[in-house]
Amino acid sequence: MTVPPKYADSKYVFLTDFDGTITLTDSNDHMIDNVGMGYDARRVLNEEIISEKLNFRDGFRQMLASVKRPFGEMEELVRRDIKLDPGFKEFYAYAKQNDIPVVIVSSGMEPIIRSILSNLIGEKDASEIDIISNHVRFTDPEGKGDTWEIVYRHPENGYGHDKSLSILPYRELPNPPLLFFAGDGVSDMSAARHADVLFVKDKVDNDLKRYCDNNKIGYHLFKDWTVPKAFIDKLIRGEITESELVTRTK
Template identity: 35%
Template sequence: MPFPDYLDRKPRLIFFTDFDGTITTVDVWDWLVMTEGYGPEELHRSNQAVMDGTMTFREASREQLESIQIGLDKCIKKAIAHLRIDDGFIPFYQWAVSVGVPIVILSGGLVSLIEAVLKPLVGDELLGIEIVANEAMPRDGFQSVNQDGGSWTIDFRDDTVYGNDKAQAIRSYAEYRDVMAPGEKPILLFAGDGVSDIGAAKQADLLFAKQGQDLAKYCRHQRVPFVEYRNWKSILRTTQDLLWVS
């Protein structure tokens, strides 16, 4: 049920969220780059360059993922074996479905990995969840993304400096909301943790930023209002309270 069908159903809230490091407890792509790519020091340099504004997120993520030397299918298997979903996310998801709150995952990662992680937990239909993310494609000289040796690269969703502009995705809903009747306008929320979420930081009505991570540091530095969270249990409580008063 992609945009704008969610709005046509007139939900009271729409919840946008990052995936890696937000729904999962660790950023799986960072872990893969550290273990199967060019390592933690180069990863830190690349991420810091994005924070400093000397490299775009698009440039950094392409560089990082192209350093991975195993095929995509192996990446997904390793990721599923390593990562954990935040303990509070499934209860949040179940509550959201029960009250008609759509969840829109906005990710700088890959649709294929997100689906592989979520479908065993919530069902193959991913009821109530829309995934807006990138795809993978073979690099020159390779026939398949599943070959080893650096066979794949990221096929970005758009031409922006983010590759997948989370801010524009939220703005699309906000602009559509502007023409809705006053009593039908949903509240837009967003949860994130890292550098890929910076562009979306000012777009939602309420921002959740993960404690101790880059997004919270950025918001403090830029004086962007946010609610700091440790896990999805606290997000659930705040969202339930917001739905109750809205």
């Protein structure tokens, strides 16, 4: 990945996971738990991923392969059921007002993310947010999506989509921005070590928090998006310093 030219001179860049971080529920988990292998089987695989007995790429592929419903049906399911974090719209408006790019870095599938996002924040705002994610391939002979599979951004990588590769290019810029990252789950483990400021969503089954605690990675816990907004506002106002906000070990 290369840094988009429009972000090359940004002072701050906020990268964020989508499912379970911007939204209240993970759309992939919602599909898997309700029409796939179910919650208990998914948690068994998540535990193996956290303990690094299984890589995320292979575990997530197993989970999605258990969802044997047409893609269009699944898109309709998540558009109907997935809700936005109550503070995100306000945060996004604040970021735009202060010229802070917001980039979604997701291990989900772009068509699902675009569909949910346009439903939750409107077509205009959704179209303006850059999304770095995986894709989907329809595998039925007619190409209608009766059967489908995930297409990983980095198929050779154990993460499938290694989110650190969306962060590290910013560090090579002549004037690197302060890099924020927000996440909640096992797919965010590769990004956790590389953000300057890490926000971890406070939720049930907080796999990212456990990973960070186990590996002594610093973070700010947040209930909703009013918390990152308040931190950044204090930084811009000069009420806290960058060193007070940064969680990454230099």
